[in-house]
Amino acid sequence: MDSAAGKAAPRKRADARRNEQTLLDAAAAAFLASGVDVPVRDIAAQAGVGVGTIYRHFPTRADLVVAVYRHQVEACAEAGPALLASGGSPHAALARWIDLFVDFLVTKHGLAEALQSDDAAFQSLHAYFLNRLVPVCARLLETAAAAGEVRPEVHAYELMRGVGNLCIGAGRDPRYDARRLVGLLIEGLRPTREE
């Protein structure tokens, strides 16, 4: 499209590009510092631009969040098939993939909360995550289920929301290790053996 090494961009996109990058960097910093609910003004100030600029580039807050984290989400999505193909047991692949997902969530202050929120501003964020990652997770689950390594009754959506929930507030409290609990949850997915 933008062709090969991508050059076709019409003239002065270079500037806008750079500016957008500045915006994304500032937003990322602001999200880290104050969570994804940080006031738009703060991000603008951080970036040294006017609020209008942010609204131009990202009409809704969710658009901004998506843009900030798109690469990492993509990476997470692509890791699913790779892990399945890498030769370990399906349950192990699932566990590792979930681990990547947790990595992502726990390092993003407030992202897990936003994913659960039914706030209108985050509906598109919600949709983006679901559309991109649920199928990946579903594939992992199905494979593991087919191999008899996880119970069949849990669906990808439910599992991901559960993991997302477990990550809420992680990192704010040393007594709470989200990753450990997620590990237990994944362990609990195994079919019960007879006593």
Add this chain to the structure above:
Amino acid sequence: MDSAAGKAAPRKRADARRNEQTLLDAAAAAFLASGVDVPVRDIAAQAGVGVGTIYRHFPTRADLVVAVYRHQVEACAEAGPALLASGGSPHAALARWIDLFVDFLVTKHGLAEALQSDDAAFQSLHAYFLNRLVPVCARLLETAAAAGEVRPEVHAYELMRGVGNLCIGAGRDPRYDARRLVGLLIEGLRPTREE
């Protein structure tokens, strides 16, 4: 005292009591209808009193939430020893107790969220729950661990926060069954058997 015909008598105690009860009822109703984040004004309106009255009785929102749910929290706390004494396996006792806790959380719109929030207004709510229920849970965990039925590395605080997190948003989405996930988490607590 305030019975009979008494008017000038020191009737205030009874009056205040009744008033406080009205408040608690109204708050309970408002919490159910709109979650624990419901505007203070709405609760006041529901109770037919001024907002000032609420602030007088319950300086912080958390105080109000605590008061509303104190009975149920108490019941939950007392159920712990009872379950342990009732003869089942320690793991089963733990599972049943967690179930009670989930019952409580999922029927209280927004309570799970409030428990995780680090909002200053909820700090006392936080403390109350922790002080009352963590020891109970810890006792159950220890007993089960001593019997070799759960891994020893999980602490009560962590487990309860995990369960609380899993309950966030429960009931708002038919595709998400918090109780099932909690069940998996509890199942995951069991020590790994050799393959």
Add this chain to the structure above:
Amino acid sequence: MDSAAGKAAPRKRADARRNEQTLLDAAAAAFLASGVDVPVRDIAAQAGVGVGTIYRHFPTRADLVVAVYRHQVEACAEAGPALLASGGSPHAALARWIDLFVDFLVTKHGLAEALQSDDAAFQSLHAYFLNRLVPVCARLLETAAAAGEVRPEVHAYELMRGVGNLCIGAGRDPRYDARRLVGLLIEGLRPTREE
């Protein structure tokens, strides 16, 4: 108490009353100075109160405008029947009533504009004026038409809007005498005599 002239108002309304009056005075002043579109904040500042106070008393801008001018609108409405009963010709009564209406409009900076605006914020203002004054005007027109002193094809609504329109911008420009034009319009209402 608030007894005396007997006014069942419950207790401390006295204060709120006074405050509301302050608000109305400030709003009237602000309307005069900057028109009825003056920002809510400015009115609040003028009155020395917070913006919230204005929203509490008058949820919409139109409510405020109505309140400010209600007395004068009432007076105008009541003058209609009085003029009819006062013995002059019906056309003269109509002319004098329109004059009162013009008095009102031209002394209120921007009110005439607001009456024409289809801005949602003014819909209730619109309705108030129409409901109150159109019937009064209609009565005057009918009487004059029955006496053969005005053409029958003009309706009260149309006439009032026409007069309102003529008053737009009156007082801002010494070369424009709205009252004279209104006079011509009313004169033009007379049936044509044969040449």
Add this chain to the structure above:
Amino acid sequence: MDSAAGKAAPRKRADARRNEQTLLDAAAAAFLASGVDVPVRDIAAQAGVGVGTIYRHFPTRADLVVAVYRHQVEACAEAGPALLASGGSPHAALARWIDLFVDFLVTKHGLAEALQSDDAAFQSLHAYFLNRLVPVCARLLETAAAAGEVRPEVHAYELMRGVGNLCIGAGRDPRYDARRLVGLLIEGLRPTREE
């Protein structure tokens, strides 16, 4: 149309012309659709140019409005002497001329409002209309006054503003017939006959 192959030729003049015409067409369309207050951006989008281009060609909104309607204003201006010369009574000539003016105003959504507004952006529009049309109207009025067919005390400026005002909002409300009221106003210009 970009014609032949010419690229480096001194095409700018033609280019600029065409561009300006595109702008005027787009503005006319936008004015019709949303009134003369339509956001500058919308016009630019309609024309397929940047907002800067509009500002370059027409520094103020009024300049744009003037340009869009210049032809019709010219036509209106030229019709005055023609009507006077066409042999009818001076009052009839005035009436017909006013009719042309109304034609113009009522077909231009929001133009009448803009003419009255004291918004700085419309000062030049104001001036243009006045400079061009007031003398024409004055001539018609004087002629009719000299013939004893209209009262002498009304000035052209006043009359035109009155007519303009009566046209505000015309077409938006079926109960309001601006043309009828204008007709009454013009009729009211006749000197009073003795009773």
Add this chain to the structure above:
DNA sequence: AATGAATGAGAGTTCATTCAT
């Protein structure tokens, strides 16, 4: 000469909390 990205003032609105009555 054209572009459209950036600016930033300003409007409306909400609600936790205080305090005079």
Add this chain to the structure above:
DNA sequence: CATGAATGAACTCTCATTCAT
């Protein structure tokens, strides 16, 4: 003691206008 009016900070969103490319 109860009341609820008042406060005002905080937030979102919209454009007219400027200016670097």
